[in-house]
Amino acid sequence: MGSLVVFSPLFFFVLAIQMSSLMVSLSQEGFCSAPPILNAADSTAQPLYWKVTNPTLSPSHLQDLPGFTRSVYKRDHALITPESHVFSPLPDWTNTLGAFLITPAMGSHFVMYLAKMQENSKSGLPLRDVERFVFVLHGTVFLTDVSGVTHSLNVDSFAYIPPNSTHHIKCDASSTLVVFERRYSYLESHYTDLIIGSTDKQPLLETPGEVFELRKLLPTSLPYDFNIHIMDFKPGEFLNVKEVHYNQHGLLLLEGQGIYRLGDSWYPVQAGDSIWMAPFVPQWYAALGTSRSRYLLxxxxxxxxx
Structure with a gap:
């Protein structure tokens, strides 16, 4: 009888990288009826985060692969990729389609969803005691706060709305948001405030022992029970720490591509992919390709x- 061959995790990691490179190469040749990948000059001419709303493997590009999806759902993590998004009218919003990517049905304590706002659309209010964070991926929206002041939010802008704060978001033309909501965990004598900002105005923070660039979009002070990080990696950079912690994560890859380890699985990922990470799931990321990799976390x- 032949001897048993045992493959190490490193073998599968290298294989995943090779397969990812092969998929990119094939897509450049027209495989899966996908359009050719643009060169660097064309890519820089596109709007920021355009690949999130125009993913390489969208449903129209999968006509030759019926039943194919990269999406995965497991006990302690999920990868939700664009070809498996299901949009439907968003409850309490007008002229808006939503795709829920992360919900408590998975095991999370928050929701993360995409909101595609059409012409003359308007948001609804969150449930009682639920806080909301919105980040603009495409277009321009207008947020009117509890005081009646209207704020213009463009691509890469964001807003945090405290729980039970009357507000509405309107859109004159098509726009896309990623929205996070969770039931606020109150602390006595601590209250959150409305925050309006943009990623480019947030300072770079120190990341001892790491090489990526980090920005935090919300204050780190005690009243806030979650934060949103923007993390940038150059091609070839990776997380030094193989993290295992009690915190949950919801991630949207805004730019670039790479390899994400979740538990014992290794996933090629690209702009438009979203990930849920349960408490204590081992997690690690490495950036691949030729351009910056950025994700919102x-x-x-x-x-x-x-």
Whole structure:
């Protein structure tokens, strides 16, 4: 009888990288009826985050692969990719289609969804005691706060709305948002405030022992029970720490491509992919390709896990 061959995790990691490169090469040749990947000059001419709303493998590009999806759902993590998004009218919003990517049905304590706002659309209000964070991926929206002041939010802009704060978001033309909501964990004598900002105005923070660039979009002070991180990697850069922690994550890859380890699985990922990470799932990321890799990351903070 032949001897048993045992493959190490490193073998599968290298294989995943090779397969990812092969998929990119094939897509350049027209495989799966996908359009050719643009060269660097064309890519820089596109709007920021355009690949999130125009993914390489969208449903129209999968006509030759019926039943194919990269999406995966497991006990402690999920990868939700664009070809498996299901949009339907968003409850309490007008002229808006939503795709829920992360919900408590998975095991999360928050929701993450895409909101595609059409002409003359308007948001609804979150449930009672639910806080909301919105980040603009495409277009321009107008947020009117509880004081009646209207704020213009363009691509790469964001807003945090405290729980039970009357507001509405309107759109004159098509726009796309990624929205996070969770039931606020109150602390006595601590209250959150409305925050309006943009990624480019947030300072770069130190990341001891790491090489990526980090920005935090919300204050780190005690009233806030979650934060949103923007993390940038150059091609070939990776996380030094193989993280295992009690915090949950919700991630949307905004630009670039790479390899994400979740538990014992290794996933090629690209712009438009979203990930849920349960508490204590081993997690690690490495950036591939030829351009910057950027992702937006939800993380619960400032609360005792009990």
């Amino acid at each position: 939800y993380k619960d903070v400032n609360r005792n896990p009990l």
